Amino acid sequence: MRAVRWTVGAAFLVAVPWIVAAAVPGQQRYVLHVLIFTALYGALALSYDLIVGHVGSLSLAHPAFFGIGAYTAALLATEVGWPFAAALPAGIAMAGLVALAMGVPMFRLTEHSFAMGTLGFALVTQIVATNWVDFTRGPLCVTGIPKPQLGSLRIATLPAFYWMGLATVGGVGLLYHGLTTFRLGRAFHAVRDNETLASAASIHPLKYRMIAFVIGGAVAGGVGTLYVSYVGVLCPGELAVSLSVNLLVMIFLGGVGSLRGVLVGAAAFTALPEILRMAPTWRMVIYGLLLLIIVIRAPDGLEGVIRRRPSSSGA
Amino acid sequence: MPLFEVRGLTKRFLGVTAVDAVDVSIEAGELVGLIGPNGSGKTTLFNCVTGYLAPDAGRVLFHGRDVTGLAAHRIARLGVGRTFQLVSVFPRLSALENLLTFLQQHQEEHVLARLVRAPRVRRYEAAAVERALALLDSVGLAGRADDPAGSLSYGQRKLLAFAAALMPDPELVLLDEPASAVNPTMINQMKEQIRRLHRLGKAVLLVEHNMDVVMDISERVIVLDHGQKIAEGTPEAVRRDPQVIEAYFGR
Numbered sequence: 001m002r003a004v005r006w007t008v009g010a011a012f013l014v015a016v017p018w019i020v021a022a023a024v025p026g027q028q029r030y031v032l033h034v035l036i037f038t039a040l041y042g043a044l045a046l047s048y049d050l051i052v053g054h055v056g057s058l059s060l061a062h063p064a065f066f067g068i069g070a071y072t073a074a075l076l077a078t079e080v081g082w083p084f085a086a087a088l089p090a091g092i093a094m095a096g097l098v099a100l101a102m103g104v105p106m107f108r109l110t111e112h113s114f115a116m117g118t119l120g121f122a123l124v125t126q127i128v129a130t131n132w133v134d135f136t137r138g139p140l141c142v143t144g145i146p147k148p149q150l151g152s153l154r155i156a157t158l159p160a161f162y163w164m165g166l167a168t169v170g171g172v173g174l175l176y177h178g179l180t181t182f183r184l185g186r187a188f189h190a191v192r193d194n195e196t197l198a199s200a201a202s203i204h205p206l207k208y209r210m211i212a213f214v215i216g217g218a219v220a221g222g223v224g225t226l227y228v229s230y231v232g233v234l235c236p237g238e239l240a241v242s243l244s245v246n247l248l249v250m251i252f253l254g255g256v257g258s259l260r261g262v263l264v265g266a267a268a269f270t271a272l273p274e275i276l277r278m279a280p281t282w283r284m285v286i287y288g289l290l291l292l293i294i295v296i297r298a299p300d301g302l303e304g305v306i307r308r309r310p311s312s313s314g315a
Numbered sequence: 316m317p318l319f320e321v322r323g324l325t326k327r328f329l330g331v332t333a334v335d336a337v338d339v340s341i342e343a344g345e346l347v348g349l350i351g352p353n354g355s356g357k358t359t360l361f362n363c364v365t366g367y368l369a370p371d372a373g374r375v376l377f378h379g380r381d382v383t384g385l386a387a388h389r390i391a392r393l394g395v396g397r398t399f400q401l402v403s404v405f406p407r408l409s410a411l412e413n414l415l416t417f418l419q420q421h422q423e424e425h426v427l428a429r430l431v432r433a434p435r436v437r438r439y440e441a442a443a444v445e446r447a448l449a450l451l452d453s454v455g456l457a458g459r460a461d462d463p464a465g466s467l468s469y470g471q472r473k474l475l476a477f478a479a480a481l482m483p484d485p486e487l488v489l490l491d492e493p494a495s496a497v498n499p500t501m502i503n504q505m506k507e508q509i510r511r512l513h514r515l516g517k518a519v520l521l522v523e524h525n526m527d528v529v530m531d532i533s534e535r536v537i538v539l540d541h542g543q544k545i546a547e548g549t550p551e552a553v554r555r556d557p558q559v560i561e562a563y564f565g566r
Contacts, residue, residue: 182440186408186416193405196367199387200397201417202483 013166017159032158034274039165040227042266043172045250046259047219052248053257054180055212056192058111060244061102061118062220064125067239069095069221070228071129074142077229084148088225095221096214103213107206122241129236141235148229161230168226169263172219176259179215188212253294255303264302316379318343318518319364319395319487324373326356326363326542333359335542336373341487341520346513348533348550349522352562356542357522358400361491365397366390377487396485398476400492400522406465410456410475413464414447417482450478454508470501477508487518494528506532530554538562 012019020031044066051059073091076082082090102121109117129136136142148155148164155164180188190198191205198205228234246269254265272290276283298305321339325332334356341347351357362368364375366387375383382390391397405413451457454474459467464475473493480488493509494502502525509532512519523529529536530550538546538553540562546553553559 183415186412189408190405190416193407194403196387197399197403197405198416199367200365200391200399200403200480202388202391203416204386204388 014163016166017162029158032162034271036158036161036165036230038267038270039162039169040223040230041246041250041270042169042263043165044220044223045247045254045262045266046169046172046176047216047223048247049251049256049262050176050179050212050216050219053251053262054185054188054192055209057107057209057213058115059106059118059213059216060115060241061099061106061121061217062247063239063241063243064122065095065099065217065220066224066227066243067125067129067236068098068224069218070224070234070238071136071142072221073225074145074228074234075136077146078142078144084146084229085150088148088222091225092218092222095224096218099214099217100210103210107209107213119241119244122239122244126236126239126241129239136236139236141233142228143233145228145232145234147232148226155229164226164230168223172223173259173263175215175219179212180257180259184208184211249291253291253298253301255301255306258301258303260306261301261303264306268302317341317376318345318378319520320374320376320379321360321364322374322376324360324363324375325371326359326368327371332542334363334370334539337539337542337544339520339537339544341518343486343518344513344516346509346519346532346534347521348529348536349520349539350524350526350529350536351539353524354541355539355562357539358491359542360539361397361489361522364390365395365489391483391485394483394486395489396480396483396487397489398473398480398491398493400495404464404467404472404475404479406463408464409461410451410464410467411444411447411460413475414450414479414482415443417479418443418446447482450481451475453511454478455504470497473497473501473505474508477505481512485517487520488512489520489522491522492524493521494523494525502528 016035017032020035021028024031044062048059048062051057069091072094073087076087076090077084106114106117106121130138132138133140155161179185187198187203187208190201190203191208195205250265250269251262252265253269254263255261273283273287276286279286294302317340319339319341321337323336323338324334325336326334337356337360339347339349339360349357349360359368363370366382366385366389369384373383374381377390377393377395382393405416408416448457448460451460454477456467456471456475456478459471464472467475477490477493490509493505497505506528509519509521513532521529521533533550536546536548536550536553537544538556538559540558545558545562546556548556
């Protein structure tokens with residue numbers, strides 16, 4: 001039964017480009033574009049939740065990892081001519097290595113100071129991207145980033161990018177699930193909930209924080225790589241701190257620490273601003289009000305609402 | 316060679332000597348009580364020997380190996396279990412998960428093996444669950460295995476923390492006031508649990524405020540006052556020791 005539901009769900013997601021083409025022929029490109037962003041944001045939010053939701057470290061450095069992966073791949077592709085199959089792992093590895101190097105000093109800080117330290121790192125990264133014009137081309141942006149090509153498979157059309165996004169969020173979802181359940185997941189949660197007791201359980205808090213931070217950072221770098229290969233242009237503005245804010249909204253209003261909650265959050269808060277384009281003047285006001293309503297009515301996020309519903313109707 | 320040995324352990328806080336050149340020696344399978352008035356340095360000593368505080372002087376040996384200054388998780392991994400004075404569980408995890416958390420580190424874990432769900436990992440998980448359920452049963456919490464630890468009563472959480480400390484099968488268990496702030500029925504239950512642990516051949520160092528509990532179950536009692544060891548011996552001998560009487564009741 002479960003397997004059937006999963007198969008039907010997966011088939012539906014794969015078939016979305018045709019469904020969209022049939023349902024809204026005029027808006028097809030726009031809808032697919034929003035869906036691609038949703039998928040990439042979903043993957044990015046999951047990688048962020050590994051750090052914030054599972055080991056409980058409020059990192060604000062995620063835009064930096066996203067940007068480091070993106071710049072690494074974009075510059076290797078445009079300046080050196082590396083193929084996508086080499087640039088993607090390079091982007092992932094570079095973001096992971098920087099996370100490894102930054103994690104060691106950052107985790108000497110706790111709680112608020114950790115948040116401030118990672119915020120500082122994110123700001124510095126953006127400033128470097130803006131001002132190191134010889135290397136990153138600064139505000140002129142890296143342009144002409146080639147479309148992904150894997151052997152004879154070229155990802156250039158919107159449906160192809162949609163499937164790439166779907167595969168990304170699926171892959172990251174599996175990784176997220178694998179990392180956050182059973183022994184490894186319990187070690188993460190032990191460190192998050194009570195560091196002192198975790199030590200008594202012979203869990204090394206720093207080790208597990210680093211695992212989550214480095215894997216989360218590396219995945220963010222990978223998503224950054226895919227993102228620029230889709231958009232084709234990379235500007236320093238993509239590394240803005242506001243990205244952390246968007247991700248925080250997604251994971252906290254979606255459901256922190258929950259695969260489904262984070263994905264629901266990513267979908268809701270990527271699609272919502274787009275839907276609200278129908279009311280251009282009031283768009284951000286309505287958006288803000290909706291955020292407030294969710295925070296007040298569902299403090300544990302949309303996941304909490306989903307989880308409560310079946311039990312209350314059954315009672 | 317004693318299983319566990321503390322030599323000349325000293326810890327100062329801003330010039331106040333909380334633990335002053337204390338020696339403790341525990342043989343395998345021994346049940347030792349550590350008592351003393353409030354502020355006599357019992358918990359500080361505990362935290363120094365389990366890696367939560369770095370001692371200023373002295374040595375801590377486990378199996379003759381110097382473990383002074385090792386991080387808490389490393390001392391735990393060597394086979395030293397402990398509980399905390401203020402009851403400490405993972406409130407959001409279920410009772411069963413609390414116990415499983417304590418076992419996992421004893422088999423080296425491979426992220427990759429975990430990701431591919433190697434059969435070995437799955438077998439290990441099944442064995443861990445079985446052991447955890449047996450331990451929960453032994454402290455009378457089998458029926459609450461899937462409830463979040465935060466929903467248990469205070470006494471039940473103490474029992475859960477106790478069971479969790481036993482999960483990795485430690486050779487030495489340090490219990491920090493297991494009977495404090497629980498009702499008399501629970502105290503008796505806790506006493507029974509500690510006795511059972513002793514029968515299983517584990518060495519136990521018990522810090523306790525409740526004199527009756529310590530005197531009742533310990534084979535040997537160590538008395539601290541103002542950070543110094545003032546007496547050591549059988550419960551009867553310590554009870555009659557004039558220095559101990561003075562420390563507890565004043566002159």
